Amino acid sequence: MTKNVTTNKDYVPRDISWMYFNRRILQEAERKDIPLLERLSFLGIYSNNLDEFFRVRVALLNRIAECNDKETRDERHEAVQTLKVINKLNAHYAKEYEQAIRQVEDGLRQEHICMVNDTELDDEQRKYIQQYYYQKLDGFIAPVWLSAVKDLSTAPDDSIYLAVKMRKKSDKTHPEYAMLQLPVNLVGRFVQLPDKDGNAYIMYIDDVVRCALPLIFAGLNYSVFEAYAFKFTKDAEMEIDNDLRTGLMQKISKGVKSRKKGQALRVIYDASMPRDVLKRVLGKLNIDKLDTILAAGRYQNHRDLMSFPDCGRKDLKYPKWTSVLKQELMGEGSLLAAVRQRDRYIHVPYHDFASYIRLLQEAAVHKEVKSIETTLYRLARESKVVKALINAAQNGKQVTVVIELLARFDEASNINWSKKMQEVGINVIFGVEGLKVHSKITHIGMRKGADICVVSTGNFHEGNARCYTDYMLMTANRNIVRDVAQVFDFIKQPYLPAKYKELLVSPNEMRNRFVKLINDEIKNHNTGKPAYIRIKINHITDPVMVKKLYEASANGVKIDLVVRGNCSLVTGIAGKSDNIRIVGIIDRYLEHARIFQFCAAGEDKMFIGSADWMPRNLNSRIEVVTPVYDPAIKDDLKRVIDYALRDNQQGRVVDGTGRNLPWHTGDETAPFRSQEALYEHYRDMEAEEAAQ
Template structure:
């Protein structure tokens, strides 16, 4: 095909555009007020992870002396670093404006976030007592002047950079000393904000209003207590934060276990190279320069002026204060139609397939499946993949219970699940101690598939049951991430699923699959084959379309395949939550492609792929996005949907999402996150999807 200018959107820039959509939610006045504050927290948390992973990668390429153009989609690494910094500074400025606006609106609701200068005498007594009993024992304070080398600051921890201007005649521990040099009149310190204490401290009130002080300001209020031994004229405190490269450096020592290597690598993150230095833009110039010199910040690091408060990710946990009117109306999880949690789930699955669509449906079906497998005398073995588990996971408890009941339990646990390594190491050690057989993956590949297989003895033969999901087996995220889980006893599908688990143990043997689409060997080629079939049908004048829903599309080979389909008249509808390197609507390249992103109260996490197949749709769910890492460097599983009712359900809920004209943004060449607006009745797809399932259940109940 002829080269078109801007054939792809740069991946990093597209990711920043996604985070801008999250920021739009914080700005949207139709979103409940406290939820808007929490979206600001999500925006900040996303940005932290972006710098730890994506920006760190760009920086490594730049420092290597290579351009990185092949990896970065045509952009030069150093130029891209500058573009990222510029965009992030603009976004941070916008986020501070939004935060200021939200605080004013909170005040109208009787909720006041005050700082250390606004504390009254009654609140001051409470703060001092709170500080002495809870905060002071947890504080770590570093005096900088006498240190030739500063201790490594923790990744993403927030610190108050304190400057004391001393009196010329300083009295310290009973010794009077005349200080003549102006520089010696200054003493610098860092106070780490404890992560073990809630960031938002609710203060007592006599007027019926809510008063909250942030832990940072509570510490500022008590600086005199912290530095009481110093005879200073003035003291000031400004927040700073360092973000470090999160890439794991895996030890090659053969004498260490894989768990030991990952554990050591995770600890190494705390001393890895800094990639971002954020500071309060009101900090004094001399203090800032002192810190930059002392910390060894260089021109290759992204130095970003920010507001008074960092680690705004903590707003994700802003207290509800009993104000349900300022929160989303609850969506109680619904039952899966015809699938009763009280009876035997295996008996129902033996009759037909069922689809759980969390969070619209209760996640309890996954727990019910595992608990029943743990108790059922006929069950011989349970195999499961683990990528991210919840704290106090019922999934892990069910597996341990199964072992205690004599079942053979095998868990493939991914120790390198980004930012969940420590939790997974703890679970691995716990499961191993209880007798669960653990598999730690395949060299060079992450196991990202979400699968479970149960073997049950029925009438002297082994019958298999299982589930295949687009998301993690995590009770916490299942309340906010949208994900499909297919429960099935389709023996041919489950025969393929057994081959996947066999591959974990004998990775030298590459299996062939009749039904499942498995990375790294078959996902890319299978989807390209399905796309080519649509092209052939379009050329033959037959119906041809493709509908996809995923988190991201960054693999240029898949983008090119869709461009080719578009040029041949295949109509393509794409719902992509996050990064989209494809540009829709370009004449001669992608005029038959439309793409939207839906960002709303739930995180869209489902992966759905629909191919017209001459009006006999082929429908798949998958754990894989169309990213190079999912296609080539991970074990992923996609599953065909054969049940006609479930196929219909998936197509109908896709259509609901596609019709969204409230929370859908349009992907275009401008990358301006324009909301899709039209003259049709408003459709807010997540709310409409909940209503869709509510109506289904009401119909079955005869209402």
């Protein structure tokens, strides 16, 4: 059990809270009631998340901790303390992780899927691996003598490396040391050997290369080889401007002299690596006392477990859920006309993202459409969204695309698509200086009749729409459409005064509008009117919003929160947070929709949008949250929150301690899984409509 290691009893720092969240993913991998191959996938997600966390968040903390400016003393002390807690939790969770890996591998072996290493092969399998090397690997592996390596600052940190110690059989005192990068990006991480005696056999590419070391170093007369895996995570130098006030950012940039771009800040290595090998590896990475050095198992970079071969065993994975096509949004009728008739919605991936693609495709060829404006944050490799926009430009529409070049780790893809769009005459706007454009909005301007718009909680991205739960409102509501058009005007001419009648927009008035909604609930409760707050969101770390929720709770307002990730609130504080309940849900889909419900004395004001309650979302990003007025859509949004709060299968208690205890609803005899229930609800709705 993990103790609450935060220094403030009523506020959990963002990065410690993130560690608690990622542990919830690890706990899914430890559950024996989840299919084995899905447990492997959760282990891969956990590992991938941790890599990104160290590249960005821990890198930022390191820079703050190393800053020698006197005015940043408080921030420096806080960063040092947070790093100590992160390293402590990381070491503790690493032990859980290694145990979970072993448990899953044991389970797979019982299902006749055997992970074998280089010491466990029979003669026939060794011959197969030798042939595999010549056919697939030869020429892709380039060993480098460690004595020739100055440092590893230019080496990619998304790879696995083997440190190799070799010697001649007759010479035990003069070993040689080399390192090599595994060609995972070219051949994959796993090699499936021929089945034998009813068993499937899988090898890590690490072990395939270990088998091939005599071939790789052929002609050098070495006969004894040892190889130990290691990986490192480098400072990605991102998000400073999103997380620190400008003055502090500048001081840190000037004050940090030792931290260089790309410097390693975390090293994970095979615990069996001899001291002489480890010393040489660490010496090439310039590790300092604040960095993380972690002894682990034989294999690193477990993110590849997300693509583990299924060996034809579909029974060891979740049953496939086919996205539902909404009848009202498909067929030969005009989707533009349908949205003008009344508000429409899709909830991906339960509903098929094709409905949004169809809207764009119709707009691209419709003669009455004069313009399309949209924001794009992340783009699929083969984006149908972009292809529809290019088609619109080719048909003479005025197309404006706001593309965020600083979408973390997707910069190259976004730049590539930007060039293609510019080539066909699309007006591409690269965000707003000083403000990351994170809103998810589309505006379609018509020559006659009402314009329409789309406001989404997530990216217009086909890939994300298959695994992220996001809500998308399509509306012709005049005030909402006008406000969306004003957001685009603001992006085109930033910092001009803008007032919004319906939308909550940051960095303008979003925080103030949310504060007013909370204050209204406090007032209603104190005057005897119905009052409650229910929110489904990804992250809550903004100190102002945390304080307001505590205030509402202290005044008796019941607050139910569904928080996927970072959460700085601590529940159960008598007189302060004892009216707050928080559940976090990890399941087959990534919970991503932001939904806000305020009782409003029984009126139930509902909102959806792109913003979490973090300082970056409310201060330094252009975010959009829209009210929802259609009664049927409001009911559906309430259902989404209701189901989440009933989830006694995938729900975990988020209370600020990191224990992540199972969520209890009072009726544990009736298992309820929110994502499954939502899928069945939407499927049955469409089946009923099709039958009419």
